[in-house]
Amino acid sequence: MTNIEWTEKTWNPIVGCSVVSPGCTNCYAMKMAHRLASMAVKPDGAGNIYTTHYEGLTKDQGRHRHNPVWTGKVARAGDDHWHIPLKRKKPTMFFVCSMGDLFHKNVPDQWIDEVFAIMAFCPQHVFQVLTKRPQRMRDYILSLDLRAPWPARLPDETTRLISEQLAVAPQLPLPNVWLGVSTEDQRRADERIPHLLETPAAIRFISAEPLLGTLDLNWVGTGEYGVDALSGTQYHEPPENMSAATSQGNKLDWVIVGGESGPNARPMHPEWVRTIRDDCGVYGVPFFFKQWGKWGWVGSGSSGVYDPGQLGAFVPSPQSDNQLLAVSATNVTQDATIYAGTFWAKHDAIHALGKKRAGRRLDGLEHDEMPSPREASS
Numbered sequence: 001m002t003n004i005e006w007t008e009k010t011w012n013p014i015v016g017c018s019v020v021s022p023g024c025t026n027c028y029a030m031k032m033a034h035r036l037a038s039m040a041v042k043p044d045g046a047g048n049i050y051t052t053h054y055e056g057l058t059k060d061q062g063r064h065r066h067n068p069v070w071t072g073k074v075a076r077a078g079d080d081h082w083h084i085p086l087k088r089k090k091p092t093m094f095f096v097c098s099m100g101d102l103f104h105k106n107v108p109d110q111w112i113d114e115v116f117a118i119m120a121f122c123p124q125h126v127f128q129v130l131t132k133r134p135q136r137m138r139d140y141i142l143s144l145d146l147r148a149p150w151p152a153r154l155p156d157e158t159t160r161l162i163s164e165q166l167a168v169a170p171q172l173p174l175p176n177v178w179l180g181v182s183t184e185d186q187r188r189a190d191e192r193i194p195h196l197l198e199t200p201a202a203i204r205f206i207s208a209e210p211l212l213g214t215l216d217l218n219w220v221g222t223g224e225y226g227v228d229a230l231s232g233t234q235y236h237e238p239p240e241n242m243s244a245a246t247s248q249g250n251k252l253d254w255v256i257v258g259g260e261s262g263p264n265a266r267p268m269h270p271e272w273v274r275t276i277r278d279d280c281g282v283y284g285v286p287f288f289f290k291q292w293g294k295w296g297w298v299g300s301g302s303s304g305v306y307d308p309g310q311l312g313a314f315v316p317s318p319q320s321d322n323q324l325l326a327v328s329a330t331n332v333t334q335d336a337t338i339y340a341g342t343f344w345a346k347h348d349a350i351h352a353l354g355k356k357r358a359g360r361r362l363d364g365l366e367h368d369e370m371p372s373p374r375e376a377s378s
Contacts, residue, residue: 005290005360006256006370007095007128013082013118014111015099016057016074020132022212023184026067026262029099034058034068053077067264074106079157082114085122086161093126103133103140112140117154119177120170130180130207132188134195137179141199144172178203178254178371185213193220193229197250203371204250208276209258209290211268217252217279230283254286254371259293261355267295270348273362286369289362295350296358 002010015033019025037054053075058068085094096102096119102112119127131137179201183189189206196204206229208215217229226235232251257276259268273289280287360366 002095002098004095004098005368006288008093009095010098011081011084011094011096011127012099013077013115014074014097014102014107015054015077016072016106017070017100017104018072019070021182021184021188023132023182023188023210024070026210026260026264026266027070028262030058030068030070033070033099034060072106074100074104076111079155082118082158083161085118085125085127086158089124091124091126093128096127096129101131101133102129103131103136105133105136109140114154114158116144116174116177118158120174123170123176126176126178128178128180128205130182132182132192134181134192134199138195138199141173141179141201173200173202175202177201178205180205180207180254180256182206183208183215184210186215189215189217189220189229190222193217193252194222194225194227197227197229197232197252203253205254205256205371206252207256207258209256210260210266210293211257211272211276212260212266214269214272215276217255217276230279230285251283252285254288254369255280256288256290258290259295259358261291261293263294265294267350268293270297270350270362277362277367286371287367288369289360289367291355291360292350292353292358293355294352294358296353297362298349298351298353 002008004010017024017027017029019027024030033054034057037057056073057071057075059071061067061069085092096115101107102115119125129137179196179199181192181196183192183206189208193206196206206217218231219226219235220229221227227233227249228235229252232249234249255276257273260266277287277289
């Protein structure tokens with residue numbers, strides 16, 4: 001089971017990764033892999049989880065930097081992990097490789113073949129694949145040939161478990177496989193979303209978690225080429241010049257947004273989230289707000305920043321509307337303790353409440369929209 005709100009279970013046949021962008025800095029999987037490696041539990045007949053394959057995936061950064069970091073090594077889990085979907089008959093939504101990246105450069109194609117074989121022959125389940133390496137994912141999917149003889153590419157035990165279904169050749173794109181990319185800021189959205197939109201998939205989605213800045217999904221891309229990821233409209237000039245629209249292409253089917261949790265979490269501006277929510281609403285794209293994270297919304301105020309030296313007062317802020325301003329309160333009263341450590345931005349304040357207290361309501365509502373395969377782009 002998992003506490004990730006937008007899925008039901010995680011499936012980790014392959015583990016391990018590398019830091020590639022700012023969203024990786026406080027990666028929960030990196031910390032969890034480090035803990036599992038320290039446990040190094042081997043099968044003993046007592047129901048313990050097999051975790052020795054996590055050894056060597058992370059390293060300690062030293063005396064003054066305690067957070068572990070990925071080493072770039074990847075590892076294959078034991079058969080007990082690989083065969084979980086094959087042995088589960090109840091329809092389940094699986095997040096694939098939550099403890100790594102299926103399309104990491106060090107993952108052999110044969111391992112990816114095996115993952116896709118299992119997903120293809122488990123049509124009762126939905127599999128969500130999320131990557132920070134969409135170019136390799138696109139190239140792999142475009143080269144995938146389900147007419148090839150699967151048994152020659154799979155271990156004997158896996159072949160035995162799917163033997164009853166081998167006579168039925170799955171169709172592409174696999175209807176039960178959702179493909180997504182992580183987009184923590186505009187630069188990563190511009191780099192990754194175009195590759196995702198070029199990838200055949202039943203469902204295409206993004207996870208903007210942790211959201212670290214403004215994100216305009218109506219114009220993503222680099223150079224002269226751009227695409228409105230929410231409508232599929234492709235441009236060769238900025239969208240203000242509507243005559244520059246050249247064609248309609250694939251679009252996003254789902255958008256997930258979330259703030260960062262943990263002791264070193266970076267704050268997320270409420271307006272960053274509202275903008276994405278509103279844009280998704282215009283185009284009818286399902287929007288899922290996963291969490292505020294450590295920094296939760298605590299109220300709105302006038303145009304300015306709270307001054308802890310003047311209890312209850314606000315002073316004009318020269319910063320832009322989406323700028324987060326750190327405030328250190330040293331002389332607050334009992335009535336004003338909520339402002340200690342608060343970030344103020346124009347009209348909004350967020351406070352280090354912790355993930356549980358911060359919750360996942362945005363302007364009083366929870367957003368749990370999920371895509372339906374029949375609404376997906378082909």
